[in-house]
Amino acid sequence: MRKKIVVMKTKLLDARISGAGSLKQQQEAQQRAEQAVAVAAEILQSGGLVAFPTETVYGLGGDALNPQAAKAIYAAKGRPSDNPLIVHIADEAQLALLTERVPEAAQRLMQAFWPGPLTMIFEKKAQVPESTTGGLSTVAVRMPDDAATLALIRRSGKCLAGPSANRSGGPSPTSWEHVLRDLDGRIDAILQGEDCRVGIESTVLDMTGQVPVILRPGWITPEQIAEVTGGKVEMDPALFVNRPRDVSDHSPPPKAPGMKYKHYAPKAEMVVLQGSVAAVRRGAQALVREKEAEGRRAVALLFSDGDPKETARTLFAQLRRCDEEGIEFIAAGAVQGSDSIGFAVMNRMLKSAGYQVLQVADDGSFLK
Ligand code: TXA
Ligand code: MG
Numbered sequence: 001m002r003k004k005i006v007v008m009k010t011k012l013l014d015a016r017i018s019g020a021g022s023l024k025q026q027q028e029a030q031q032r033a034e035q036a037v038a039v040a041a042e043i044l045q046s047g048g049l050v051a052f053p054t055e056t057v058y059g060l061g062g063d064a065l066n067p068q069a070a071k072a073i074y075a076a077k078g079r080p081s082d083n084p085l086i087v088h089i090a091d092e093a094q095l096a097l098l099t100e101r102v103p104e105a106a107q108r109l110m111q112a113f114w115p116g117p118l119t120m121i122f123e124k125k126a127q128v129p130e131s132t133t134g135g136l137s138t139v140a141v142r143m144p145d146d147a148a149t150l151a152l153i154r155r156s157g158k159c160l161a162g163p164s165a166n167r168s169g170g171p172s173p174t175s176w177e178h179v180l181r182d183l184d185g186r187i188d189a190i191l192q193g194e195d196c197r198v199g200i201e202s203t204v205l206d207m208t209g210q211v212p213v214i215l216r217p218g219w220i221t222p223e224q225i226a227e228v229t230g231g232k233v234e235m236d237p238a239l240f241v242n243r244p245r246d247v248s249d250h251s252p253p254p255k256a257p258g259m260k261y262k263h264y265a266p267k268a269e270m271v272v273l274q275g276s277v278a279a280v281r282r283g284a285q286a287l288v289r290e291k292e293a294e295g296r297r298a299v300a301l302l303f304s305d306g307d308p309k310e311t312a313r314t315l316f317a318q319l320r321r322c323d324e325e326g327i328e329f330i331a332a333g334a335v336q337g338s339d340s341i342g343f344a345v346m347n348r349m350l351k352s353a354g355y356q357v358l359q360v361a362d363d364g365s366f367l368k
Helices: 023-045 067-075 090-098 104-114 147-156 178-183 222-229 277-293 308-326 340-352
Strands: 011-014 050-051 060-063 087-088 116-123 137-140 188-194 203-206 213-216 269-274 298-302 329-333 356-360
Touching: 023 050, 023 060, 023 147, 050 147, 060 067, 060 087, 060 147, 087 178, 090 137, 090 308, 104 116, 147 178, 147 188, 178 188, 178 308, 203 277, 269 277, 269 340, 277 329, 298 308, 308 340, 340 356
Parallel strands: 011 188, 050 188, 087 137, 116 203, 269 329, 269 356, 298 329
Antiparallel strands: 050 060, 116 137, 203 213
């Protein structure tokens, strides 16, 4: 018997309702969005995959309690299967499907930040498949802040396992067009929403120990968390090890398995420049001229004098634009200062650059 080859066609389901227009146009958009959510929910119920918008980045969703759906997510992304998925819920009641024990501090954090860009890790219930948690006995959960996605979760009646909806290793997607470029033909549908307003992934907070530990820095800062819990918050020490991990590395591995992989990388070689705003500008321009003289397409991305929140929102989109334009070398100015959003953005930027960093002195010379 001949084997049937199935070529999947990725459906675009329009759930965008914002924007101007007459009352009639708004009503039509509303109806279209409801229809889009209904179709997407059916796909999820039958074990299929739907990419969905969130405030942070687009996610690639499948039924979190269906091991086949979880496996299909890894296959579509080309993701290593020991890297656990975040489970997205729409109501706190769904937590009871995933975990038995929610510490009091976690309840306060939910009240304060959900729906929003905070993921919390709990001990998992037996019914959460290990294919969703990458073989771990814990499960990561968050409630995303996007109306269409919350409607999708409710309508499907499923908890949604959802990593970022990009091919593994590349920059995360902050628009539905990014998702289509990476995953067209590999997933059933994309629920189209607006561009993501946060732009970097959620803060991941381990709630399984005595003290909450940040495993991945993000929009919700340690200061905000401490203010709500009234206690200490720790950072995974691996977050301060700014070099790629290899087999000879004896420093403790990051507790979030995903943090050890090559990540967010554009196709171009990328270097991060640190120093004063003026020095970084001068250094970046000099490097670009040098690379261009070698016949390479090079650009400077100067984030140094900008607002870290704005950099968070646009970083991945800018790296993707470089890829589209065939850029071969990126000189990126580091985010200045030591604020917590800046730290989260630098975590992404350093990974994108494979931890290649140059210090620039005030006279424009390179120190390292
Ligand atoms: O903002 C976000 O969090 C986005 C949107 C789609 O919600 N999702 C996202 O998922 O960034 P992903 O799979 O790209 O990143 C999940 C991170 C990985 O670093 C993973 O290792 C970690 O969370 N993680 C998930 N479950 C974990 C667990 N049980 N223990 C430790 N780390 C976990
Ligand atoms: Mg990701």
